[in-house]
Amino acid sequence: MGSPFSRRVELALKLKGIPYEYIEEDLSNKSPLLLQYNLIHKKVPVLLHNGKPIVESLVIIEYIDETWKENPILPEDPYERATSRFWTKFIDEKCMGALRNACWSYGEESEKLMEEARGLLRTLENELKGKRFFGGEDIGLVDIAANFIAFWVGVLQEVRGVSLIDKDTFPILHEWTERFVSSSVVKETLPPRDKLLSFFQARIEAMAATKSMIYK
């Protein structure tokens, strides 16, 4: 339920207005279908089109944008395309891990990881200055890639009682998260907030139980 990567692909398809069939995958008990179509990584998402599988969320989104030309996700100009791809890589390779680590950290390493994450958020805040979305007036590739930052991080903050993307520290980014998650097409692709909340809550309790076992 919790994969932001699958939701990226759904959002791209919805922005394009392409009908699709969604098949839920139980990652604790992977189906033969998943193993058949993503033999190498055995991960979601997989897009099946004309009987052929495409894997890796960003590769899928570029495929979708190249196959169905209406409502473009990437800009037309090569330099702007490069800029979009740069920020997408930045989010994937730098921000997601750092934000996840910061949100799940405990004890004395927590403040260090929080600071690290805030440094990256500062960079994104600067990039968003004067724009409605990373894509400009409309949701584009970078916004889609940043769905984890807009929605998942908010839920994690609430569960852990920490503050990362708050109104005072990152006003522009904070406004963007609200604008993004309240867009009607984005809403359709997000997991129910209360379910994600209980999902993370259960994980925290399981972690706490393991810890008390270790420290007892």
Next chain:
Amino acid sequence: MGSPFSRRVELALKLKGIPYEYIEEDLSNKSPLLLQYNLIHKKVPVLLHNGKPIVESLVIIEYIDETWKENPILPEDPYERATSRFWTKFIDEKCMGALRNACWSYGEESEKLMEEARGLLRTLENELKGKRFFGGEDIGLVDIAANFIAFWVGVLQEVRGVSLIDKDTFPILHEWTERFVSSSVVKETLPPRDKLLSFFQARIEAMAATKSMIYK
């Protein structure tokens, strides 16, 4: 001298026949120019075109391919483009780190890391079956991204006296490395083999010195 990422960009430019000026960067003493044009990562390569910087080797290569249409680097068909991007990510995110770790490992962890690297190479070997290059008849995006595997790994093998991509275990991949490095345009973009060899040799000696300081 040793960056395979910069060499990727040079190879893309040469395959396209685009003249360029190469500016060497001393990474131990980064220039104001590098910091100005790649403020976020402060890394090479940076492509300057029309006064604007593009960073991240794979982002640069897609930019080059979209800006100059002749001698395409990516295939035209969206599914084949997706496949090329998939393998490029596989090389960047899985193979390069694993191969580097395997080549630089010592002691008992070495065999484990070697086996891990061989598993990934086996996957590439299968992908290359029946093809001259990953790109088909000609050098394409995946071949460019795999320059580290074709050249740098060979030098590291020699320096460390280990065997990874040998003729018997990976005949197809081995033949591809020879075909790739002997291509005249590739040759122009590779650092001199003897210099890279001494560079790595010096690094190994420095590492050995540190180790003996630790164990003394």
